[in-house]
Amino acid sequence: MTTPSGDILLQTTGLELAYGAFKAVDGVDLTVRQGTIHTIIGPNGAGKTTTFHCLTGERRPTAGRVRFAGQDITNRPPEARVGLGMSRSFQITSLFQTLSVRENLRLAAQGRDGARALAFWRPVTSRPDHLKVADEIIDRLQLGGRAHLPAGELSHGQQRVLEVGMALAARPKLLLLDEPTSGMGIDDIPVMTRLIGELGHDYTVMLIEHNMSIVMSISDVITVMHQGRVLVEGPPDLVRNDDRVRSAYLGEAGAC
Numbered sequence: 001m002t003t004p005s006g007d008i009l010l011q012t013t014g015l016e017l018a019y020g021a022f023k024a025v026d027g028v029d030l031t032v033r034q035g036t037i038h039t040i041i042g043p044n045g046a047g048k049t050t051t052f053h054c055l056t057g058e059r060r061p062t063a064g065r066v067r068f069a070g071q072d073i074t075n076r077p078p079e080a081r082v083g084l085g086m087s088r089s090f091q092i093t094s095l096f097q098t099l100s101v102r103e104n105l106r107l108a109a110q111g112r113d114g115a116r117a118l119a120f121w122r123p124v125t126s127r128p129d130h131l132k133v134a135d136e137i138i139d140r141l142q143l144g145g146r147a148h149l150p151a152g153e154l155s156h157g158q159q160r161v162l163e164v165g166m167a168l169a170a171r172p173k174l175l176l177l178d179e180p181t182s183g184m185g186i187d188d189i190p191v192m193t194r195l196i197g198e199l200g201h202d203y204t205v206m207l208i209e210h211n212m213s214i215v216m217s218i219s220d221v222i223t224v225m226h227q228g229r230v231l232v233e234g235p236p237d238l239v240r241n242d243d244r245v246r247s248a249y250l251g252e253a254g255a256c
């Protein structure tokens with residue numbers, strides 16, 4: 001695990017997303033440093049996913065600013081953010097179920113090249129760099145034995161791991177993972193936990209996660225959100241022992 005220090009990669013100031021009078025995100029200041037695993041937790045409806053949407057550009061904040069990699073990206077569309085190095089994990093529904101694991105990853109690597117990726121008439125072999133990226137990711141995901149299987153034949157847990165791999169294919173500066181273990185069987189969770197922990201050595205990772213044992217074991221910094229605001233922020237030990245966090249979760253089984 002890395003020390004939470006170093007350069008700021010992403011920063012929000014006064015981030016707000018209002019739906020009419022209701023503020024789903026209400027003045028959130030976040031600072032994400034390079035090389036950290038920064039996790040957002042909070043009870044249901046706290047505003048975690050909405051915050052992610054504002055970071056990736058799927059939603060335009062109603063107030064506040066977002067800075068990423070030294071640039072103000074508040075009004076940039078999602079594809080411009082991807083181009084700057086922000087990558088959100090894919091959903092299983094976005095995998096090409098009938099294509100092989102390797103082909104899915106190759107296409108994701110090709111997608112990073114934007115307009116040049118539209119040169120579909122080029123034979124696959126003309127871009128061996130994309131295959132190289134795909135193969136590196138297959139190794140990292142430990143899916144070597146399944147590289148040539150159609151993605152749809154992987155277990156649910158393996159498909160979720162492949163989703164993370166698809167995001168990696170963009171060679172991002174910042175990897176955003178929204179509940180990567182949700183719906184996973186108990187046997188697959190340690191695989192995902194190990195993968196995210198290892199990614200933390202090479203990438204900056206932002207994570208939304210409900211499984212507290214994962215959160216506490218891999219995070220460098222945890223931001224606890226509650227009712228659209230930041231309630232507490234700090235390293236796992238600080239968050240685990242904070243009474244405000246316990247109160248926010250009251251009634252939610254298994255928290256902290």
Ligand SMILES: Nc1ncnc2c1ncn2[C@@H]1O[C@H](COP(=O)(O)OP(=O)(O)OP(=O)(O)O)[C@@H](O)[C@H]1O
Nearest residue numbers: 019022023024042043044045046047048049050051
């Ligand atoms: N399009 C929308 N219109 C109105 N309210 C919305 C909309 N999207 C989300 N909300 C509300 O905003 C609040 C924050 O939702 P959000 O999905 O960000 O919470 P969350 O912390 O990710 O919750 P969960 O852990 O349950 O996924 C919730 O009360 C939700 O009902």
